[in-house]
Amino acid sequence: MTATLAGVGAALPERVLNNDDFAHLDTSDEWIVQRTGIRERRRLADDASLAELAALACDRALSDAGVVPRDIHHVVVATSTADRISPGMAVEVGTRLGIDRPAAFDVSAGCSGFVYALDHAIAVIESGRSEHVLVCGAEALSRITDHTDRNTAVLLGDGAGAVVVSRSPESLRPVFVLGSDGAQIGLLYVGQDRLLRMSGREIFASAVNAMADHTQLVLERCGLRPDDLDLLVAHQANARIVQAVARRLGVRADQVFLNVDKVANTSSASIPLALAHAHDRRLLQPGAVVGLTAFGAGLSWGAGVITWKAPGAAGPPRGAGEAPRSRGRR
Amino acid sequence: MTDRALTRGAIEEFVIDTMVKLGIDRGSISLDVSFDDLGVDSLHVTELGQAVDRELGVPVRATDLEETRSLREALDLICAKASL
Numbered sequence: 519m520t521a522t523l524a525g526v527g528a529a530l531p532e533r534v535l536n537n538d539d540f541a542h543l544d545t546s547d548e549w550i551v552q553r554t555g556i557r558e559r560r561r562l563a564d565d566a567s568l569a570e571l572a573a574l575a576c577d578r579a580l581s582d583a584g585v586v587p588r589d590i591h592h593v594v595v596a597t598s599t600a601d602r603i604s605p606g607m608a609v610e611v612g613t614r615l616g617i618d619r620p621a622a623f624d625v626s627a628g629c630s631g632f633v634y635a636l637d638h639a640i641a642v643i644e645s646g647r648s649e650h651v652l653v654c655g656a657e658a659l660s661r662i663t664d665h666t667d668r669n670t671a672v673l674l675g676d677g678a679g680a681v682v683v684s685r686s687p688e689s690l691r692p693v694f695v696l697g698s699d700g701a702q703i704g705l706l707y708v709g710q711d712r713l714l715r716m717s718g719r720e721i722f723a724s725a726v727n728a729m730a731d732h733t734q735l736v737l738e739r740c741g742l743r744p745d746d747l748d749l750l751v752a753h754q755a756n757a758r759i760v761q762a763v764a765r766r767l768g769v770r771a772d773q774v775f776l777n778v779d780k781v782a783n784t785s786s787a788s789i790p791l792a793l794a795h796a797h798d799r800r801l802l803q804p805g806a807v808v809g810l811t812a813f814g815a816g817l818s819w820g821a822g823v824i825t826w827k828a829p830g831a832a833g834p835p836r837g838a839g840e841a842p843r844s845r846g847r848r
Numbered sequence: 849m850t851d852r853a854l855t856r857g858a859i860e861e862f863v864i865d866t867m868v869k870l871g872i873d874r875g876s877i878s879l880d881v882s883f884d885d886l887g888v889d890s891l892h893v894t895e896l897g898q899a900v901d902r903e904l905g906v907p908v909r910a911t912d913l914e915e916t917r918s919l920r921e922a923l924d925l926i927c928a929k930a931s932l
Contacts, residue, residue, distance in 0.1 A: 553891060722894050723910035758891050765869065 522828035524684035525583025528794035543668035555757025559675030559782035572656035597629030628815025655786035675782035679790025689828030732821035
């Protein structure tokens with residue numbers, strides 16, 4: 519038994535900040551675009567609920583997968599910016615979706631959090647304990663941004679993305695590799711002052727190395743070549759990092775998805791948001807082989823290969839007669 | 849390339865080829881033109897250091913090249929790291 523990505527959804531706050539909104543930090547649109555590829559990012563209102571945004575992304579993922587809440591027994595949310603320190607945001611997300619008493623918890627693994635959560639979901643399905651698992655990445659990074667630091671303030675955005683992971687009898691078996699190195703914790707962290715600190719140059723180099731090397735490793739373990747990937751979705755920290763990873767792997771530009779221009783770095787939300795936007799642009803066909811790779815605070819990293827909407831995946835119960843819950847715009 | 853004896857000339861050739869791979873126009877490359885005039889930014893320089901470290905086996909860290917302002921300065925530093 520194996521697992522596939524069965525559906526995806528995204529939700530973004532309405533407020534858009536463009537690069538000109540950071541002119542007071544003595545930076546410019548040209549500088550930001552050249553070094554990061556970022557043109558705009560979203561900002562969650564100070565009094566808004568991140569759990570509400572996460573639940574909206576999850577609802578859209580359930581609709582896309584054709585899975586109803588009663589079929590979900592596990593909800594995992596990757597986040598470092600939850601509304602409350604405890605309990606995990608997944609509990610509230612499950613309740614908002616009308617899921618009946620699911621196993622629900624949060625994962626904190628920096629920008630790698632979504633890949634960690636996805637790896638867990640796959641293990642739950644492969645062990646036969648569940649047919650569908652809901653995995654969400656949601657961040658309000660504006661809550662941990664030093665808004666006076668031009669080196670980080672321009673990079674970060676808010677948003678949520680979610681996938682439904684479903685049992686699939688026939689698809690390529692997902693292969694994931696996760697890791698961490700606490701010896702380099704000081705390069706990227708959120709401390710007691712609740713503000714994100716980053717040594718940009720070292721993180722750039724470490725991110726390129728880790729994402730390229732571990733993507734290569736999972737491809738080898740799958741018996742695939744870089745050319746076999748239908749789409750590579752890397753953590754959208756910075757377009758220059760993603761392009762450097764692509765060069766190192768030798769993948770074509772059309773195999774690599776980028777939406778960092780529209781959403782900036784959304785940490786744990788980055789990969790599911792990118793998957794949702796790739797889906798919107800019709801870049802994911804059923805059966806597509808997708809590479810995922812992430813890197814972040816820890817240092818932590820995770821890379822994997824999984825099939826998009828593998829044929830024969832467990833779907834909604836036949837004859838249940840329930841329409842998908844919503845068809846809202848992403 | 850790690851099997852080959854490194855010379856300053858071989859490193860120079862590698863550095864220029866790397867900058868071309870990073871999108872810098874080969875025709876505009878000269879060792880003494882400033883990075884600003886070449887359109888080389890801090891991330892290009894970081895990638896250059898990574899390439900030198902990985903492909904030539906010369907131990908250059910991400911921050912080692914950050915004070916260099918031209919390819920000649922970068923080359924001098926890389927050659928020093930390679931004991932050349």
